[in-house]
Amino acid sequence: MKNKTITIGTRGSKLALWQAETVKAELEKAHPHLNFKLKIIKTKGDKILDVALSKIGDKGLFTKEIEQALYDHKIDLAVHSLKDLPTELPEDLIIGGMLTRAEVRDVFISKDGRKLSEFTAKDKIATSSLRRKSQLLHYNPELTIVDIRGNVETRLKKMNDGHCDALIMAGAGILRLGYDEVITEFLESDVIIPAVSQGAIAIEIREDDESIQPLIDAITDETTRLSTLAERSLLRELEGGCQVPVGCLSEVAGDQIKITGMVASLDGKTRIRESVECSLDEASEKAIELAQTILNAGGKTILDSIRPASEE
Numbered sequence: 595m596k597n598k599t600i601t602i603g604t605r606g607s608k609l610a611l612w613q614a615e616t617v618k619a620e621l622e623k624a625h626p627h628l629n630f631k632l633k634i635i636k637t638k639g640d641k642i643l644d645v646a647l648s649k650i651g652d653k654g655l656f657t658k659e660i661e662q663a664l665y666d667h668k669i670d671l672a673v674h675s676l677k678d679l680p681t682e683l684p685e686d687l688i689i690g691g692m693l694t695r696a697e698v699r700d701v702f703i704s705k706d707g708r709k710l711s712e713f714t715a716k717d718k719i720a721t722s723s724l725r726r727k728s729q730l731l732h733y734n735p736e737l738t739i740v741d742i743r744g745n746v747e748t749r750l751k752k753m754n755d756g757h758c759d760a761l762i763m764a765g766a767g768i769l770r771l772g773y774d775e776v777i778t779e780f781l782e783s784d785v786i787i788p789a790v791s792q793g794a795i796a797i798e799i800r801e802d803d804e805s806i807q808p809l810i811d812a813i814t815d816e817t818t819r820l821s822t823l824a825e826r827s828l829l830r831e832l833e834g835g836c837q838v839p840v841g842c843l844s845e846v847a848g849d850q851i852k853i854t855g856m857v858a859s860l861d862g863k864t865r866i867r868e869s870v871e872c873s874l875d876e877a878s879e880k881a882i883e884l885a886q887t888i889l890n891a892g893g894k895t896i897l898d899s900i901r902p903a904s905e906e
């Protein structure tokens with residue numbers, strides 16, 4: 595008799611495929627009696643390549659079509675960069691689990707090997723992320739930031755073709771694709787706080803699909819789960835999507851966690867950073883309190899001033 599085949603939905607970019615293949619390999623190892631196959635799905639974010647992400651609006655840009663395939667039972671689970679999943683998932687869909695988190699830091703990639711500290715107003719740094727832009731300007735208000743879109747390869751090519759002198763990208767994506775040698779430096783959290791859930795791979799499933807959840811439990815890393823859920827609680831409390839200048843860093847030691855949240859104004863003039871330390875078990879609860887602290891410390895004023903513009 596033929597064994598059941600479980601279908602994994604993914605975007606078609608090299609990074610998305612690497613992530614989906616990794617989930618597939620882990621599932622195959624944990625469940626050798628089952629068959630797993632990948633199904634590639636194109637999303638709106640893959641199709642619109644000439645508009646800055648902050649101008650398209652964020653709700654599920656890289657996820658909507660994949661989630662529809664889940665609803666339609668065309669796939670049984672979906673693999674995403676957790677960072678790209680909105681904090682509120684569509685009805686009846688849940689995050690079933692996460693793989694062990696990889697590199698969380700952003701990296702600086704310059705064309706001629708100069709570090710960020712050596713950059714001046716004459717150099718162009720490309721990023722489409724408001725979080726990166728605002729923190730770069732806080733670090734050095736003289737810096738020149740330009741927009742860029744596209745996947746990792748496209749961005750590297752654009753830099754080499756003269757679009758910019760440097761890029762900032764998530765280290766996780768660069769390392770997964772094996773481009774270690776293009777990294778000029780890792781940006782530490784005193785300069786750039788990473789995005790909420792950066793470096794974590796998530797598996798999205800139908801809430802009522804009881805046969806899938808135990809399969810995913812077997813490959814889920816509990817520390818990653820608790821810390822990224824806490825970061826997402828903070829983001830939800832701030833009511834920020836992925837296109838707001840919000841960052842969050844979790845530092846885990848044993849069963850203790852230190853969470854640092856960050857909100858910055860678009861011009862970088864104001865940057866609010868607050869931290870909390872607690873046990874991993876209470877991380878989500880404390881992250882919500884941390885969000886309130888940040889809102890009260892001026893975060894609310896910043897986020898209120900940004901939201902109307904990004905909703906135009």
Ligand SMILES: NCc1[nH]cc(CCC(=O)O)c1CC(=O)O
Pocket residue numbers: 675676677678762763764765766767791792793794795
């Ligand atoms: N916004 C796109 C995106 N979503 C996930 C990653 C990289 C992998 C990760 O952070 O988990 C990237 C690229 C980047 O920000 O440079």
